[in-house]
Amino acid sequence: MSDYILHCFGQSGNAYKVALMLNLCGCDWQPRFVDFxxxxxxxxxxxxxxxxxGEVPVLExxxxxxxQSxxxxxxxxxxxxRFGGHDAGERYDILRWILFDNHKFTSYFATLRFMVGLKKMGESxxxxxxxGRALAAFDIVEKHLAKRSFMVGETPTIADISMVGYLYYPEDTGIDRSAFSNIDAWTRRIAALPGWAHPYDLMPREPG
Amino acid sequence: MSDYILHCFGQSGNAYKVALMLNLCGCDWQPRFVDFxxxxxxxxxxxxxxxxxGEVPVLExxxxxxxQSxxxxxxxxxxxxRFGGHDAGERYDILRWILFDNHKFTSYFATLRFMVGLKKMGESxxxxxxxGRALAAFDIVEKHLAKRSFMVGETPTIADISMVGYLYYPEDTGIDRSAFSNIDAWTRRIAALPGWAHPYDLMPREPG
Structure with missing residues (x-):
């Protein structure tokens, strides 16, 4: 049995945040499919x-x-x-961005993708x-990344791993991602880290 | 000059979370009005x-x-x-509930109150x-409080102070709070703590 069992499903970017962290840290882990x-x-x-x-991820x-990712x-x-910041100031900033992610950046974007890209509910x-809310959060992150490579400090942290969690998914959201070139370059920097893998390669999308 | 300056406005429950903490800890602080x-x-x-x-609170x-409150x-x-939990397990649980608060409990409720109760935008x-989202989060908290007095452990923590932040405001949200008796009793327990004060008594609602 693996050291870590991740209760998850492939479509969940919140579960992917943890799956990606486990992979980047080289942990011995395996997914367990939750039929959301x-x-x-x-x-x-x-x-x-x-x-x-009533949510994934759950890490056993x-x-x-x-x-709570x-x-x-x-x-x-x-x-x-690993990825925890270098001092108390960085740890504060990491927590600050993880909270912003949960409140605004991931929150609105993930729900939008669920409705438009996965459930195909159409525009409403x-x-x-x-x-509108997701774009306002994207603007803040795009500006923050204009003069820096990662969200906090000089190296990747769990703030990046949290915030990037939904950005590799291919489903439509009606947001023109080409308007956010700093965010785009940042997702490519994270994807170049040893151990990175696409969410659909790390977690099952259906029972199996 | 006070030890702490809180950039805030009275209507912001997120600012109130910090104002309440400062008051409960007996800090020397003063509000500075932000004209949101x-x-x-x-x-x-x-x-x-x-x-x-682009948000309050900001604590100087x-x-x-x-x-980030x-x-x-x-x-x-x-x-x-004060209010930080007694061991690593409690600290983990506190962070877990603060994240849930930012993602779901406060997030949907505060935006609903803003639209319905403050901006009077009507139903849409x-x-x-x-x-619907706020009620789902209320159900989870109501159930959690069925057999306990506070969100984490036996005494109040910053998880309570964060989650209770929007619940003393009088503005209408179209949610029948009488259906949530455990939440109601919990808000009264928090309001009985030495140093508790109503948001509109701690922070100005307008310039001047």
């Missing part, structure tokens, strides 16, 4: 035994089940001494609202 | 000199300007040795969407 699209995360069994928040290790990334960075006032 | 409703947080001056994320202390709360808990597919 057939309601598994909403089931009482999942909520009682795996995660009361040494009898513990840990949830930002908290899991923080714990893995401490445990493996809700997708228009989400796209 | 006239666009100050969207101005280049604010973004360049105060917070590139010792020449530093700190943003969840990160500020974490730093204040460490500095003052967007407010319906936000209310």
């Amino acid at each position: 699209f057939n309601g598994e995360t909403r089931s009482p069994a999942f909520r009682d035994s795996c995660n009361e928040m 290790h040494g009898g513990q089940r840990l949830s 930002g908290a899991i990334l923080t714990l893995l960075a401490e445990r493996h001494g 006032p809700v997708t228009e609202f989400l796209r | 409703f006239n666009g100050e947080t969207r101005s280049p001056a604010f973004r360049d000199s105060c917070n590139e994320m 202390h010792g020449g530093q300007r700190l943003s 969840g990160a500020i709360l974490t730093l204040l808990a460490e500095r003052h040795g 597919p967007v407010t319906e969407f936000l209310r």
